[in-house]
Amino acid sequence: MDLSKTMLLENLDINPEELPQMEAVDFESLESDYLYMRLTAWGLFFLMAAGVLTVLLFTTDVAAWMYYTPWAALFALVFIFEIIGFKIKGYAIRQKDVSYKSGLIWFHMTSVPFNRIQHCEISQGPLGRLFNLASVKVYTAGGSGSDLSISGLTKERAQRLRDFITKLSAEYE
Amino acid sequence: MNNLNLNEPQRQSLVGVAVIFFKNLRVAANIFISVILVQFGTEISFWGLGLKEVGFIIAGLFLIISYLQYRRFYFYVVDDKFIMEKGLLSRDRITIPFDRIQTVNLNQNIIQQVLGVMAVKVDTAGSSEKELEISALPKSYARELQNFLIEKKEETKQEKGELETETSEDERETNKTLDLSTKRPLVTLPIKDLLLVGLTENHLRTGLLVFAVINGYVWQFEEYLLKPFEPFLEEQANTFMASWLILLPIAVLAFLFISVLMSMIQSMLKYFNLEFFVDAKGVQLVSGLLKRAEYQIPNNKIQYLKWKSNPLRKLIGLRTLAVKQASPEDAGGTKGVVRVPGCRDEQLEVVLDTFYPQALEGTYTHYLPNKLLRLQHTIYFGIIPSILITGLGWFGWIFSLGALLYLPISLFFIKKYFYSVSMMVSSEMLILKKGWVFPTRVAMPLYKLQNVKLTQSIFQKQRNLASVTFYTAAGVEGFKHLPFEEAVELYDFLLYKIEVEDRGWM
CATH class of the missing domain: 2.30.29.30 (Pleckstrin-homology domain (PH domain)/Phosphotyrosine-binding domain (PTB))
Structure with a gap:
């Protein structure tokens, strides 16, 4: 096999200490507006659910406080988790890849190397338009589970990020 | 032209x-x-x-x-x-x-x-x-x-x-079309092997599939099929209930018989006169009795290899090889996979050697999952089902007895499974092994990876563990509950390997 020549080179063991380390990277935090946007979204959701609950309340004789207390507790819990968890969310761009991390209870971190990016786009929902926030989505050939989505960027920052990622990933084509 | x-x-x-x-x-x-x-x-x-x-x-x-x-x-x-x-x-x-x-x-x-x-x-x-x-x-x-x-x-x-x-x-x-048909196929299934493959199919799956299909049809036409018999059924219902202890084994036997028969027929139809060709250019598979299908995957489209077995096949030394191909429509799905049942170990070695000669070289780092995996399986597949089965004791003492039997058996299987999980990584390849009843192996060249993901739940955080997921264009594999430092190091290493790689994944 003529591959063996290159193989030998690559078979040199890499010292783990010399690997670029993800842990050492400073992650950029997201716009604080994004936290307010998420809280607004949750608020709307709970408000709607509370509306449904109120309608249901008329059909039973259960005391109102029994009805609303667990709901309010859940609401508060979600808010607390969102606020604490927000600090964990962040993205990082290194020379050769882009990463995103998130999750207080289920932490996850994904890195997509630029040479594996299929395409990159910006998306903005109705709430996002209200807060002037957008997200950058990075697609790979690895299926939907492997795609990376960086939410909570201002529209301008998102555009710059998209252009930057597109430029870097185009170099590999 | x-x-x-x-x-x-x-x-x-x-x-x-x-x-x-x-x-x-x-x-x-x-x-x-x-x-x-x-x-x-x-x-x-x-x-x-x-x-x-x-x-x-x-x-x-x-x-x-x-x-x-x-x-x-x-x-x-x-x-x-x-x-x-x-x-x-x-x-x-x-x-x-x-x-x-x-x-x-x-x-x-x-x-x-x-x-x-x-x-x-x-x-x-x-x-x-x-x-x-x-x-x-x-x-x-x-x-x-x-x-x-x-x-x-x-x-x-x-x-x-x-x-x-x-x-x-x-x-x-x-x-170019790999016209390999002039070559000698690596794997063929003579009638004897074909029968063996049929006999050792996963009968449970076939049976359940048949059951589901029949069930679907029955409900579709329920009104017409069952209605005429309703008075008869009602009359007999009590007798049936009383004798379900006798009927159950008969039903199980019938289910088994039909399952085996269907698997035999299915594999006859699917794998008749199977010919599997392999060379450095790629693979080609021709098989089928009524519907003769021809699949080919060029070498550069192959993302990774996976081979499985089951208890019956293990006995006769046969495995099913799956050649995973990049298919953007559904990464992780079954489309674009070429399956070769009845591969023997020697043949598997030839395939591995053809596509990944580097697999045998290099030093491997070995990884084992933390005990948390066993603990989780014990809770999900051992204790919770046992409690549910015991709960069924309300319907009859026999169920409680079932729970008594189920728990030790499940614990045994969970233990066996836990010790079967391991991973090896060299500077070229990632090899995953898991499964005791259904042993599965994955051989994946690192440069075919798309990206990597690290996850850590709060349970893992307490024990300082993390899981790593590997994404390729042909499917997702992963390894759970590694010590956190090992997981991070592997994550960094794999990213590094993808980023310095010149060979395209396709």
Whole structure:
């Protein structure tokens, strides 16, 4: 096999200490507006659910406080988790890849190397338009589970990020 | 290529009418069955027509539809696009740019075999799955079309400058139809092996599948099928209930018998006269009794290899090899996978050696999962089901006994499974092993990876553990509960490997 020549080179063991380390990277935090946007979204959701609950309340004789207390507790819990968890969310761009991390209870971190990016786009929902926030989505050939989505960027920052990622990933084509 | 004349819209061969007709037959039969069922029990007559006449009319209608479908189906080439037109009421025009073509496969079902024609199926890199099949072409024409399309695809790709470097020559070579049929197949299934494969299929799965299908049909026509028997059923219900202890074993036996029979039939149909070819250019699989299918995967499209076994197959030393191919439509799905049942260890070694000669070299780092894996499995698959089964004790003491039996057995299996999970990583390959009852192995070259993900739940955080997920264009694999430092180091290492890699993943 003529591959063996290159193989030998690559078979040199890499010292783990010399690997670029993800842990050492400073992650950029997201716009604080994004936290307010998420809280607004949750608020709307709970408000709607509370509306449904109120309608249901008329059909039973259960005391109102029994009805609303667990709901309010859940609401508060979600808010607390969102606020604490927000600090964990962040993205990082290194020379050769882009990463995103998130999750207080289920932490996850994904890195997509630029040479594996299929395409990159910006998306903005109705709430996002209200807060002037957008997200950058990075697609790979690895299926939907492997795609990376960086939410909570201002529209301008998102555009710059998209252009930057597109430029870097185009170099590999 | 000259006698293809694709500048003019082309029709399929005339026998295509028959092929299309048989394709439509299923729909026709369904209509016919519902007609019968609607009239069940009553005198069968439609506007004075008997059942036979109705049958003839439906058949006639479908024959006309099939003929029209044949008349309205064209394929041709405009510039660098392959175009198919079809549809009776709404005209469908499907345009496939040559460079979007992934693979071109030839298929033959029983009718096509009898009529001596082949179906040409084009897979594209598009995300939406459409029917891109020309159902009836003379064999030689089909092969020529296949070659033509693949050649065109390469040409356009090169024009677009996607393959400019020196490797382009190699890739061009590999992307050509791998006509390996002149070579000796690596794996063949003589009747004896075919029977063994059939006997050792996963009968439970087949059985459940049959059960699900029958169940679906029964409920669909429940009203007509069960209603006439209702009084009888009600009368017998009490007797049935009393004797369910006797009936249960009989039902289990019947289920087993049907399952085995169905697996045998299924594998006969699917794997008859199987021939699996392997060389450095890629793999090719030809198999099937009624429907003879031909699949090929060029080397650069192969993302990774996976092989499995089950308790019965393990006994006779057979494994099923799955060659995973990049398929953008559903990464992680079953599309585009070539499966070869009845591979022996020697043959597997040949396959591995052909595609990943580097697998045997290099030093491997070994990884084992933390005890948390065993603990989680014990809770999910041992303790919780036992509690549920005990809860069923309300229906009869026999269930509580079941829980008593279930718990130790499940604990044994969980222990065996836990000790079967391991992973090895070298600077070229990632090898995963898991499963005791269904041992599974994965061999994945690192440069085929797309990206990596690290996850850590709060349970893992307490124990300082993390899981790593590996994404490829042909599927997702992962390893749970590694010590956090090891997981992070592996994560960094894999990213590094992807980023410094020159070889393309496709």
